[in-house]
Amino acid sequence: MPEQWTVTLRIYRQKTNEPSRYDTFTLEVNPDEYILDAIERVWAFHDRSLCFRHACHHSTCGACGMRVNGVEKLTCITTIRSVARPNAVLTIEPLRNFPIISDLVVDMGELYRKMEAVEARAVLPITEAEIEKPPHQWKTEDSQYVRLSDCLECGLCISACPVAATSQPYLGPAPLAAAQDHRLDRRPDLLTLIDSEHGVWRCHSAFECTAVCPSFVDPGRRIMDLRKQTISAKIRHFFGK
Numbered sequence: 001m002p003e004q005w006t007v008t009l010r011i012y013r014q015k016t017n018e019p020s021r022y023d024t025f026t027l028e029v030n031p032d033e034y035i036l037d038a039i040e041r042v043w044a045f046h047d048r049s050l051c052f053r054h055a056c057h058h059s060t061c062g063a064c065g066m067r068v069n070g071v072e073k074l075t076c077i078t079t080i081r082s083v084a085r086p087n088a089v090l091t092i093e094p095l096r097n098f099p100i101i102s103d104l105v106v107d108m109g110e111l112y113r114k115m116e117a118v119e120a121r122a123v124l125p126i127t128e129a130e131i132e133k134p135p136h137q138w139k140t141e142d143s144q145y146v147r148l149s150d151c152l153e154c155g156l157c158i159s160a161c162p163v164a165a166t167s168q169p170y171l172g173p174a175p176l177a178a179a180q181d182h183r184l185d186r187r188p189d190l191l192t193l194i195d196s197e198h199g200v201w202r203c204h205s206a207f208e209c210t211a212v213c214p215s216f217v218d219p220g221r222r223i224m225d226l227r228k229q230t231i232s233a234k235i236r237h238f239f240g241k
């Protein structure tokens with residue numbers, strides 16, 4: 001007989017042109033279930049108007065990012081046991097630093113646009129034949145674009161970033177990590193953007209991005225490395241190399 005806990009989900013709700021509120025739902029759960037399972041149960045048995053995003057249920061698509069008790073989590077891989085105790089209240093909120101579309105769903109468009117600005121794409125336009133080869137041999141129609149290895153484009157790092165909270169134009173952790181992946185010695189054309197007021201120097205080195213990243217991309221370390229790349233690129237530029 002699986003262990004049973006009673007937990008209360010306190011879920012952020014907001015529809016267009018309505019004030020925000022929190023709704024509470026008390027459920028019997030197996031503590032080894034995931035937070036996303038509990039949210040789906042709320043939707044299935046309590047409130048069909050609840051909006052939330054999910055797709056793969058195995059930490060691949062990056063769709064299910066939310067804040068659980070104020071901390072960014074991929075809810076499909078976060079067990080109830082890891083964040084709660086029996087009879088606990090779990091506050092579920094949408095990611096910060098993105099516009100809210102409905103309830104727990106945010107508009108991720110700005111993240112994708114900033115990834116495009118540093119020429120990294122969530123989906124590369126490669127052919128079926130190319131995908132059979134190792135990634136470093138892929139030739140895409142837009143070969144200047146890359147994928148940031150292991151990044152799910154989940155937005156957790158942007159939500160946790162204290163600078164993104166105060167400066168909307170700041171490129172932010174995942175796009176800067178993607179720029180680091182390009183390497184400025186190979187892509188000097190990206191220097192102007194990276195060295196701009198909304199680029200690599202805006203980071204406060206809080207490393208909140210690295211702490212919440214579910215995919216070990218380590219954007220904080222990558223941003224520190226990108227600073228070194230930027231200084232080297234500027235020295236090369238100064239000496240005309």
Ligand code: SF4
Nearest residue numbers: 151152154155157213
């Ligand atoms: S760097 Fe990590 S937290 Fe940020 S979008 Fe990519 S996978 Fe998500």
Ligand code: FES
Nearest residue numbers: 057059062064076
């Ligand atoms: S549902 Fe795809 S990462 Fe969670």
